[in-house]
Amino acid sequence: MKIALFIPCLVNHFYPEIARDTLELLEKLGHGVSYTQGQTCCGQLMTNSGCLDQARASVEALGKALLKEPCDAVVAPAASCVVAARENLERLTSFEDFHSLAGKIFELTEFLHDIAPLDHPLKPLRKTVSLQMSCHGLRQLGLGTASELVVARPVNKLQALLSRIPELTITQPSRDECCGFGGTFSVDERDISGKMANDKVADHLATGAEAIVGYDPSCLMSLGGVVSRKGIPLEVMHFSALLNQVT
Amino acid sequence: MSQTHARKVETFAADEARVDWHSAALLALRDKRDLQAKSLPQWEQMRESASRMKLYVLSHLPELLEQFTSNCEANGMEVHWARDAKEHNEIVASILKERGKKKLVKSKSMLTEEVHLVPHLEKHGIECIETDLGERILQLREEPPSHIVVPAIHLKKEEIGELFHEKIGTQAGASDPTYLTHAARESMRQEFLSADAAMTGVNMAIADEGAFVVCTNEGNADMGAHLPDLHIAVMGMEKLVPDADSAALLMRMLARNATGQPSTSYNSIFGAPRPGCELHIVIVDNGRSLRMADRRHAEIYKCIRCGACINTCPVYRRGGGHSYDYFIPGPIGLAIAGDNPEANSEAWACTLNGSCNNVCPVKVPLRETIAYHREQLAQQKQLPYHKNAYMPLAGKIFGSPRGLSMAMTAVRVGLRIMPQILQRRIGGWSKSRDFPKPPAESFAHWYRKNRGE
Numbered sequence: 001m002k003i004a005l006f007i008p009c010l011v012n013h014f015y016p017e018i019a020r021d022t023l024e025l026l027e028k029l030g031h032g033v034s035y036t037q038g039q040t041c042c043g044q045l046m047t048n049s050g051c052l053d054q055a056r057a058s059v060e061a062l063g064k065a066l067l068k069e070p071c072d073a074v075v076a077p078a079a080s081c082v083v084a085a086r087e088n089l090e091r092l093t094s095f096e097d098f099h100s101l102a103g104k105i106f107e108l109t110e111f112l113h114d115i116a117p118l119d120h121p122l123k124p125l126r127k128t129v130s131l132q133m134s135c136h137g138l139r140q141l142g143l144g145t146a147s148e149l150v151v152a153r154p155v156n157k158l159q160a161l162l163s164r165i166p167e168l169t170i171t172q173p174s175r176d177e178c179c180g181f182g183g184t185f186s187v188d189e190r191d192i193s194g195k196m197a198n199d200k201v202a203d204h205l206a207t208g209a210e211a212i213v214g215y216d217p218s219c220l221m222s223l224g225g226v227v228s229r230k231g232i233p234l235e236v237m238h239f240s241a242l243l244n245q246v247t
Numbered sequence: 248m249s250q251t252h253a254r255k256v257e258t259f260a261a262d263e264a265r266v267d268w269h270s271a272a273l274l275a276l277r278d279k280r281d282l283q284a285k286s287l288p289q290w291e292q293m294r295e296s297a298s299r300m301k302l303y304v305l306s307h308l309p310e311l312l313e314q315f316t317s318n319c320e321a322n323g324m325e326v327h328w329a330r331d332a333k334e335h336n337e338i339v340a341s342i343l344k345e346r347g348k349k350k351l352v353k354s355k356s357m358l359t360e361e362v363h364l365v366p367h368l369e370k371h372g373i374e375c376i377e378t379d380l381g382e383r384i385l386q387l388r389e390e391p392p393s394h395i396v397v398p399a400i401h402l403k404k405e406e407i408g409e410l411f412h413e414k415i416g417t418q419a420g421a422s423d424p425t426y427l428t429h430a431a432r433e434s435m436r437q438e439f440l441s442a443d444a445a446m447t448g449v450n451m452a453i454a455d456e457g458a459f460v461v462c463t464n465e466g467n468a469d470m471g472a473h474l475p476d477l478h479i480a481v482m483g484m485e486k487l488v489p490d491a492d493s494a495a496l497l498m499r500m501l502a503r504n505a506t507g508q509p510s511t512s513y514n515s516i517f518g519a520p521r522p523g524c525e526l527h528i529v530i531v532d533n534g535r536s537l538r539m540a541d542r543r544h545a546e547i548y549k550c551i552r553c554g555a556c557i558n559t560c561p562v563y564r565r566g567g568g569h570s571y572d573y574f575i576p577g578p579i580g581l582a583i584a585g586d587n588p589e590a591n592s593e594a595w596a597c598t599l600n601g602s603c604n605n606v607c608p609v610k611v612p613l614r615e616t617i618a619y620h621r622e623q624l625a626q627q628k629q630l631p632y633h634k635n636a637y638m639p640l641a642g643k644i645f646g647s648p649r650g651l652s653m654a655m656t657a658v659r660v661g662l663r664i665m666p667q668i669l670q671r672r673i674g675g676w677s678k679s680r681d682f683p684k685p686p687a688e689s690f691a692h693w694y695r696k697n698r699g700e
């Protein structure tokens with residue numbers, strides 16, 4: 001498939017290794033991958049606070065950058081940014097091409113699970129990881145079945161992907177509760193947000209895992225912040241790092 | 248303008264052990280709810296049916312109200328319509344005063360909190376006794392509820408023991424829940440026997456029967472309503488359902504979702520006054536029809552007040568029910584009143600995680616309604632936490648690839664050279680978390696160098 005990478009601003013500047021892992025992984029899987037300069041932000045910093053008008057310029061700039069190269073699918077290693085990009089391209093712009101672009105943006109888990117299913121043989125990896133099923137991916141993108149729902153056959157797409165790695169042990173925290181990041185919530189509501197992040201890290205630690213692995217870099221940044229502050233012996237990583245390592 | 252939500256939680260949040268205890272108590276309710284919901288494989292279909300039924304009600308209110316009213320009257324009840332809180336309180340006061348009533352026992356009703364009924368009646372010299380145990384505790388403490396189903400969930404049994412010792416003479420230091428509940432029952436029994444009027448809320452008002460359902464766990468509503476010769480039931484007009492089947496559907500979900508019981512212990516259907524007694528119903532609008540006119544706000548009136556969205560809310564559990572301005576806390580409170588500019592930070596007391604949407608038995612779009620309030624307040628320039636100042640600026644920077652790149656690079660470089668000890672003093676984010684250790688170059692930069700344009 002011909003893939004255009006959407007690398008959200010946080011990943012671009014703070015976690016470039018997630019972008020490189022995603023790029024290399026998709027190439028190893030046989031896709032043609034391109035990245036266009038000039039990408040901005042999905043607009044969620046503004047729209048999460050209700051400031052739709054302030055997000056429009058950023059969303060339009062992002063749309064323009066992504067349209068520079070023709071592609072079959074746009075893939076991003078960040079769930080909440082995918083949710084926001086899709087929603088904002090639809091509701092904040094009136095350009096037909098932006099609307100059809102919105103329909104082909106996929107989060108990496110979703111892409112590897114539903115669009116171009118991962119069927120490569122993977123190298124074994126001896127490690128115990130705890131899955132961070134962040135809310136936008138879980139409840140908006142349906143990357144898993146949230147614990148509130150009564151469903152005969154619950155799914156977990158991240159687990160399905162990672163369980164293809166031989167010798168990898170996968171655990172999960174006792175609850176799929178929000179980690180407390182929430183964009184500017186993490187600054188505005190510092191006490192509650194900090195407590196939620198601390199509780200989430202404790203829940204991951206209690207699984208006995210060596211690493212927290214997730215699909216949302218912003219939540220991982222928040223959990224990583226607690227791990228660093230408290231000197232907790234846990235690695236915090238995006239799942240693209242794991243997959244790239246074993247592909 | 249009132250204090251921000253972030254400021255209001257500070258005291259509660261400072262006692263971490265208490266936060267953990269509070270959170271665990273509510274999570275226990277959430278866990279029991281999950282067990283009960285999962286015992287019905289058709290749960291998700293029931294949610295969909297209940298949601299559609301309530302949408303039908305909201306879109307057919309005038310007919311249903313008239314049908315309900317005429318059927319109630321045919322059954323011998325007296326029905327009153329109140330435009331707002333003031334009218335409601337005046338109607339209730341005059342019913343009581345005209346009959347020379349002096350003492351009212353009431354079961355739990357969120358509506359009476361909404362319209363501030365009790366202070367109004369007290370001004371008229373009418374004594375009001377709360378008979379729901381939790382509400383009674385709060386009445387004795389002169390404190391508002393912190394939850395709509397378990398109103399005294401913020402109190403520990405030792406605190407209730409102390410209160411009862413002081414107010415109803417239980418043994419000093421006693422905190423055994425069974426002992427305290429018995430003592431409360433004893434003291435409440437006296438109140439029931441000496442009351443000359445009773446008030447209950449309404450869980451479902453059945454239009455085609457002219458009857459209404461009251462659900463409690465303590466039987467206090469029934470005890471109250473069956474002793475004196477006057478029963479007044481008060482309801483918001485959204486409590487209507489078309490028929491008994493619809494009421495039954497909600498009854499199957501209400502207690503399961505609220506407290507994880509298959510059913511509330513007492514479910515009474517009132518269809519007519521007892522011989523020689525009077526039964527009055529007061530139906531209240533109080534702003535509801537106005538809000539229902541806004542499609543993006545209307546669905547809050549599907550709510551059946553089970554409280555499950557509150558139990559699952561990670562912010563509520565860690566901030567406590569008294570950290571909100573509106574008397575209903577948590578997601579449903581924010582969805583109802585989060586657009587009030589006076590309490591303007593409230594709509595931001597939410598991470599938009601969406602767990603509330605998923606537990607709601609009638610599919611109230613809580614997350615979307617809260618987000619809608621933010622949009623409205625943003626348009627009115629009523630943003631909290633300095634957002635009025637920095638959001639337009641952020642919009643400009645993020646809207647320009649060059650501007651964004653320069654700003655992010657500045658932050659990156661700033662964090663690389665600023666010693667961690669100073670970073671930790673910035674506050675906000677860094678109050679409990681370190682900033683990430685930024686890399687030397689961005690991905691865009693690396694890509695240009697290694698892969699070309």
Ligand code: SF4
Nearest residue numbers: 550551553554556607
């Ligand atoms: S909004 Fe839904 S979950 Fe919340 S109290 Fe109302 S019915 Fe219950």
